[in-house]
Amino acid sequence: MPEEPQPLREGRDETPEERADRLWGELLQEVRIAQTGAQIMFGFLLTVAFTERFATLHGFDRGLYVAVVTLGAIATGTLIAPVSYHRVLAGRHLKPTMVAAAGRLVSLGVALLAVTVGMALLLLLKVAGLGWAAWLIAAVVMSWFGVCWLLLPAMLRRRGNGRR
Template sequence: MPDDRDETPDERADRRWNETLQEVRVAQTGAQILFGFLLSVAFTPRFAQLGPFDRGLYVVTVALGALATGTMIAPVAYHQLLAGHHLKPQLVRAAGHLVSIGIVLLALTVTFSVLLLLRVATSHWIAWPVTACVTAWFVVCWLIMPTMLLRGKAKDG
C-alpha cells in the first residue's frame, strides 16, 4: 500500500509502533478492568447460588478475560525482549497481530460477561437476545464499518 508520508522505513516503524502503543493502552485498560471485576465475582454471596451452566460460563469468561489481558500486554513483553535488535518492523507487525487477537478475545469476554450478568440479574430468556444484539453491535462497529471504509477507499483510489 503506497504511503503519502515522506519517512524512512525506520521512521515509519517508529510511528506505527507509537500508534500501536496508544491503541494497546485503550484496549488493555478495558480488558484489565473487566478482568479484575470478573475475578471479584467469585467472592460475592450470590456466586454460591449459580447453577452449573452459569458457573461454567463464568469459568470460560474468566479464562477469556485472562487471555485478552495477556494478549494485550504481550506487545510490551515483545518490545522488552527485542529492543535494540533492529527488529522494529517485525515487532510492529507482530504487535498488530496480537492486538487484533486481543480485541477478539476482549469482545468474547464482554459478550460472555453480558450473558452471565443478564442471566443472573434478569429472567434467563432475555439474556440471549440482548447478548446477541451486543455481539452484533461489536461486529458492526469493529468489523463491518472499518471494512466498508477500506472498500470505499479502494473504489476512490
Template sequence: MSDEEVGARERHETPAQSADRRWSDLTQEVRIAQTGSQIMFGFLLSVAFTDRFARLHGFDRGLYVVVVILGALATGTLIAPVTYHRLLAGHHVKSQMVGAVSQLVAVGVCLLAAAIGAALLLLLRVAGLGWAAWPIVAAVLVWFALCWLALPLLLRRRDAPSRDDEAPPGGASR
C-alpha cells in the same frame, strides 16, 4: 506495494521512521483495550468472593469460569506488546514486531469481545432474563462486529483509491 509502504512514501518516511510511527500508533491504540480488559478482569476475579457467587450453580457457574478464562486470555494477549518491546528493543526488527503485535492486538480484541459477550450473558441470566439474554448478547456482539470490523473495513474500501487510479510519483502515467 502494501498500504504501509504507500503511506510511508506519501509521508516521505524512511522504513525506520514508518515503523516507529506505526509502533507509536499501535501502542496508543492498545492502551485503551488493555485498560478495559484489565479492569473487567479485576472485577471478574472479585465476583468469586461475593455471597451472590455462592448461589450460582450449573450453567451459570460454568459460564463464569468461561468468562474469567476469556478475560485472562484477552488481558494476557493485550499486554503481550509490552514483552515484545522489552525483548526485541534494539534488535532492529521493529517492522516485523509491528506486524506481529498488530495481529496479537486483533486476537486480543476478539477475546475481549467474547469475554464481554459471555459476561453480559451471565449478568443478564443472573438478572432473571433467562433465554431472553441470548438474543440480547447476540445483538451486542453483532454491534461490536459492525463497529469494530465492518465499518472500518467499509471505510477503507470506500476511500482507498484503486490501484489503477494511482499514478507513480512525479505524475507520470504507467
C-alpha cells in the same frame, strides 16, 4: 528559473524505520485503550467469586463464569504481550517485524475481549433472571461489536481504496 512543481504524492515520505516507529506509537495508543478496559473488566470478574451471590451459581452459569474469567485472563495477557515484545526485541533492529507481530496480537486480544464482554453480559443478564432475553441481548451486543469493529472499518477501507 522557477522550479518545476512537484507532482502530488500519496502517502508519507518516510523510511521503513520511520514508518515502523510511527506505527509502533499508534499501536501503543490502541493497546492503552483496549488493555485498560480488559484489565478493569478482568478485575471486576475476579471479585465476583468472593460475593455471596456467587455461591448460588450452579451448572451452566458457573461454567460460563469460569469461561468468562479464563477468556478475560487470556485477553488481558494477549493485550499486554506487545510490552514484552518491545522489552525482548528493543534495539535489535526488528521493529517492522515486531510491529507486524504485535499488531496481530492486538487484533487477537481485541477479538478475545469482545467475546469476553459478550459472555460476561450473558452471565450477568442470566443471573439477573432475563432467561432467553439474556441470549438475545448478548447476541445483539456482539453483533453491534461486529458492525462497529469490523463492518464499518471495512466499508471505510473499501471507500478509501476506491479513491486511489
